[in-house]
Amino acid sequence: MEPDERYAKAKTERKKHTDEILNHSSRHKIVVAGPGTGKTHLFKEVLNGKSNTLTLTFVNALVEDLSLELCGLSDVKTLHSFARSELAKVLKKDVNLFPKLQKVVQEDAKIILDKEVDFDHIFHNREDTNENIDFYKKRKDYYDHYGYSDVIFAIVKAFESKEDRIPAYEQVVVDEFQDFNKLEVSLIELLAKKSPVLLAGDDDQALYAFKSASPDHIRQKHGDTCPEYTPFNLPFCSRCTRVIVESTNDLITTAKKNGRLANRIDKPYNYFEDEKKDKESDQNPNLVYTQTYATQIPWFIQQRIGELAKEVRGNFSVLIISPSKKQSRAIVASLREKGFGNIEFVEKNDGDEPSLMDGLKLILEDGKNNLGWRIVAKFFLQEADFANLVKESGKDGAKPLCEVIPKATKKEVQEIVKICKAAIDGKPADEAKLADVLKKAGFKPDEIVKDFLKGEITSSSARAGNPGLRKIPIKATTIQSSKGLAADIVFITHFDDQYFVKNKDKTKTSDQDVCNFLVALTRARRKIFLISSDTKKEPAFLGWIDAGRIEKLSSGRLLITEQGASL
Numbered sequence: 001m002e003p004d005e006r007y008a009k010a011k012t013e014r015k016k017h018t019d020e021i022l023n024h025s026s027r028h029k030i031v032v033a034g035p036g037t038g039k040t041h042l043f044k045e046v047l048n049g050k051s052n053t054l055t056l057t058f059v060n061a062l063v064e065d066l067s068l069e070l071c072g073l074s075d076v077k078t079l080h081s082f083a084r085s086e087l088a089k090v091l092k093k094d095v096n097l098f099p100k101l102q103k104v105v106q107e108d109a110k111i112i113l114d115k116e117v118d119f120d121h122i123f124h125n126r127e128d129t130n131e132n133i134d135f136y137k138k139r140k141d142y143y144d145h146y147g148y149s150d151v152i153f154a155i156v157k158a159f160e161s162k163e164d165r166i167p168a169y170e171q172v173v174v175d176e177f178q179d180f181n182k183l184e185v186s187l188i189e190l191l192a193k194k195s196p197v198l199l200a201g202d203d204d205q206a207l208y209a210f211k212s213a214s215p216d217h218i219r220q221k222h223g224d225t226c227p228e229y230t231p232f233n234l235p236f237c238s239r240c241t242r243v244i245v246e247s248t249n250d251l252i253t254t255a256k257k258n259g260r261l262a263n264r265i266d267k268p269y270n271y272f273e274d275e276k277k278d279k280e281s282d283q284n285p286n287l288v289y290t291q292t293y294a295t296q297i298p299w300f301i302q303q304r305i306g307e308l309a310k311e312v313r314g315n316f317s318v319l320i321i322s323p324s325k326k327q328s329r330a331i332v333a334s335l336r337e338k339g340f341g342n343i344e345f346v347e348k349n350d351g352d353e354p355s356l357m358d359g360l361k362l363i364l365e366d367g368k369n370n371l372g373w374r375i376v377a378k379f380f381l382q383e384a385d386f387a388n389l390v391k392e393s394g395k396d397g398a399k400p401l402c403e404v405i406p407k408a409t410k411k412e413v414q415e416i417v418k419i420c421k422a423a424i425d426g427k428p429a430d431e432a433k434l435a436d437v438l439k440k441a442g443f444k445p446d447e448i449v450k451d452f453l454k455g456e457i458t459s460s461s462a463r464a465g466n467p468g469l470r471k472i473p474i475k476a477t478t479i480q481s482s483k484g485l486a487a488d489i490v491f492i493t494h495f496d497d498q499y500f501v502k503n504k505d506k507t508k509t510s511d512q513d514v515c516n517f518l519v520a521l522t523r524a525r526r527k528i529f530l531i532s533s534d535t536k537k538e539p540a541f542l543g544w545i546d547a548g549r550i551e552k553l554s555s556g557r558l559l560i561t562e563q564g565a566s567l
Contacts, residue, residue, distance in 0.1 A: 003275065010273035014236045018042055021198075026230035028192055030177075030221045031200045034269040035248075035522035036239020036486070039200050040069050043173050046198055047073040050170040054195075056082060057175040058184070066175070074173065079184055080148045083155040087146075090158045090165055098362075098371060100354045101147030105139045111387050112394040123149040124181040124212035128157075142393060143371040149211075152183055159190045168194040176483070177201035178218045179208040185217050192228075199229070203265050204252065206515050207480055215264075222265050238272040239486060239525055242281040245271040247545045248522055254544035255514045283311075284527040286551035289495075289542060294327075294533040297493050298334035304529060308489060309469055319487035320476040321520045323499035328476045331493065341470045346477040346485070363417050364424075373401035373413075380409045479516045482523055490524035496534040500541060509540065517541050 001009075018038070021031060022045055033039045043066070047053050053074040055066055067076040077085075080097065088095045098104075102119045109117045109132065117132045127133075140146060146154065159166045172191050174180075178201035180188070191197060203215035222231045237245050249269055255261045271277075292300050305318060322328040325347055332345045356379045362372030374393070378386055385406070393401055402410065422428070475485065497506040501513050521528060532539060542550070 003278070006273045007275055010236065014038070014238075014272065017232070017234055017236070018045060021232045022046065024230055024232075027196045028229045029198045029232060030218070030226075030229040031198065031232045031234060032202055032218070032222055032265050032267050033200055033234040034202050034204065034237060034267070035519070036237040036525075037234040037269075038236070038238060039175065039234065040066065042200070042234065043070060043175075043198075044073060046173060047171055052169050053171045053173070054082070054167075054169045054191075055173040055175070056188075058179070074171075079187065080151055083152045083187070084146070086165075086167065087151060087155045087158065090155070095151065096145040097148070097151060098143075098145040098358075099148050100352065100358065101140065101143065101145050101371075102149060103353055104143070104371070104374065105136050105147075108139050108390055108394065109135060111390045119147075120149045121212060123153040124183050126182045126186060139394075142398065143374065144369075145371050149183065152187060156183065156186050156190065159187075163190075163193065166190055166194045171195065172197045174199045175201070176205075177221070178203045178206045178215045179211075179213045180217050181212040181214065182217075184213075204261070204515060205483075205519050206512075207483060207519060209512055219263060219265055233267045235268040235270050236272040237269060237522075238274060238277065240271075240522055241277065241284050241524075241526055242271045243285055243287060243549050244521060244524055244528060245269065247287055247528075247549050248518060250545045250549070251514065251518055251521070251541070255509075255511075258509070260509060260511050260514050280526050287528045287530060287545070287549055288551050288553060289530045289532070289538075290553040291532040291535045291538070293535060294494065297531055297533065298331050298338065300531060301331070301335065301491050301493075301529075302338050302340075304491070305472060305489075306469060308527075309472070316472070316488040316526070318472060318474040318489045318491070319482065319485055319523055320474065320491045320493060321479055321482050321523065322476070322493045323479065324494075325478055327494055328478060332476045335474065335476075339470055340472070340474060342472060343474040343476065346475050346481050360413075360417060360420055363413070364421060367414075367417075368400055368402050370401050373405055376413055377401065377405055377409070380412065381406070479520050482520060486523050486525060488524070488526045489529070490520070490527070491529045491531060492520050493531045494533045495530045495539055495541075496532050497537070497539050498534065500539060506540070 018041070021029060021042060031039070031042065033042075043055065047055070047070060050073075055070060055074040055076040056079055057063060057066065057076075058079045063076055063078055066074075070076055084095045084097050105119055106117060109115060109119075113132075113135065117135075119132065119136050121127075122130045122132060122136075136150065140150060169191075172188075172195045174188055174197065177188075177199045188197065188199070199218070199221060201218045203218050206213065206215040220226055221229045240248075252261065252264075252269075256264075271281075288304075290300065301320065308316065320328070320331055322331060328345060328347070332343055335343055354375045356376060359372045359375030359379070362369045363376065366372070370393070374390070377389055381389065389401070389405065392398060392404060405413075475487065477485065500517060501509050503510060503513075530542070
């Protein structure tokens with residue numbers, strides 16, 4: 001078959017699948033779509049011509065991208081921002097949101113109740129009668145803030161108690177449904193009572209088990225046990241080159257042979273025949289694998305980017321995916337030292353402990369904010385004094401924290417807030433006091449100055465090198481934070497069993513391990529580099545892919561390239 005015929009046939013086949021979804025009369029639809037198979041295009045078509053629509057996801061990167069792609073077609077929100085806005089309507093007042101509230105209340109429970117309570121688990125799994133919910137509500141009311149999980153729980157309970165509160169839309173679109181938990185599914189099922197719903201996701205890309213999410217929800221909706229949803233799939237990947245699609249299928253096939261992904265939805269994942277994509281596939285026929293010491297990974301990335309720049313002679317984007325934040329930060333720091341100026345570290349901070357700056361921000365907005373004073377107090381008071389303060393705040397009729405916190409501490413905090421406000425307003429500040437504030441907030445002024453000077457010196461010296469390389473857009477992140485991202489070139493670092501197989505017995509991979517690698521692999525549009533930091537042993541997953549699809553760079557070639565290393 002001639003190329004033009006193949007391309008025409010591929011477009012016809014892809015359109016047939018999209019049209020089948022658009023033209024079906026079912027009110028509720030479930031679409032299983034692998035990486036790069038055109039979900040956003042489908043969303044545009046589904047939403048086109050409708051004026052009152054809602055698109056929901058919980059991945060912030062996707063909210064930003066979808067908001068741009070669907071601009072004028074749909075209101076795009078995360079689940080918690082949607083819950084917040086709807087709860088404000090129910091309560092007839094503004095709803096304050098603090099993502100780390102669960103961490104605060106969990107610590108309060110340890111101090112006041114003397115027991116460990118995982119409140120997120122309670123809310124995520126709809127343990128509605130759990131005795132600890134009442135404690136959480138009292139603390140939430142005292143702090144006048146909701147967290148991410150309990151704000152969804154609150155609106156679900158509000159909708160369930162009075163269904164006329166549920167808003168109606170011409171169309172609701174829900175993305176990444178494979179990573180929804182029981183609470184989030186409850187919200188979607190309530191919306192489905194009033195509105196047609198299209199669910200989209202892929203159980204092979206389930207990453208968020210840590211928040212009690214389960215791919216079983218998408219599997220159940222797609223299966224025979226849920227007739228109210230009509231199942232569809234989008235089989236053609238137009239994002240990735242042929243070798244990446246074929247390697248992904250190798251990974252899934254081997255996983256099933258090894259007893260993994262046993263309950264997955266069986267669906268095709270096909271390379272999309274396209275003239276431009278064929279050219280890119282011919283230019284990049286293999287995955288590239290190498291073994292190098294961890295300290296040499298940034299240098300390896302630098303060299304490959306330089307080679308690619310000579311080959312491409314045009315713009316291209318880079319994504320660096322590492323197993324941990326620490327590894328990612330180290331690579332970013334090293335590449336900046338090498339002169340790369342357009343590099344961004346992408347991370348999620350929602351699950352981290354509340355910081356002093358979190359508390360100071362709240363107090364800057366409202367000088368009497370209980371939550372702000374509670375967070376700040378932990379950094380200024382002795383452990384016993386802090387515990388007593390929290391216990392006092394847990395009593396009925398407790399006073400605002402700003403009224404009971406020790407006067408000396410209150411004065412010190414107010415002075416810091418004053419300095420922060422002056423800095424924000426661009427007013428002169430006492431340098432010694434500002435340095436002291438930075439130290440208390442966990443920053444090291446000397447290191448900030450050193451990093452600034454190093455950046456200035458490095459950027460100045462780098463001007464003698466290739467200016468094109470300095471501006472190449474690079475993002476670095478972890479696997480979980482890579483969801484919703486894509487780039488022309490992807491480097492997967494520290495590709496070792498030590499990091500990619502979570503079980504202590506490294507011969508035992510899990511479904512989660514497989515999904516993690518699959519998501520990382522399919523972020524690439526053109527080319528993938530797999531970089532092991534174990535120079536003696538190849539990772540198990542490498543053997544799950546047909547050896548003919550892998551180009552292995554020998555240490556000899558790396559040594560030759562290193563001798564001419566320069567940016």
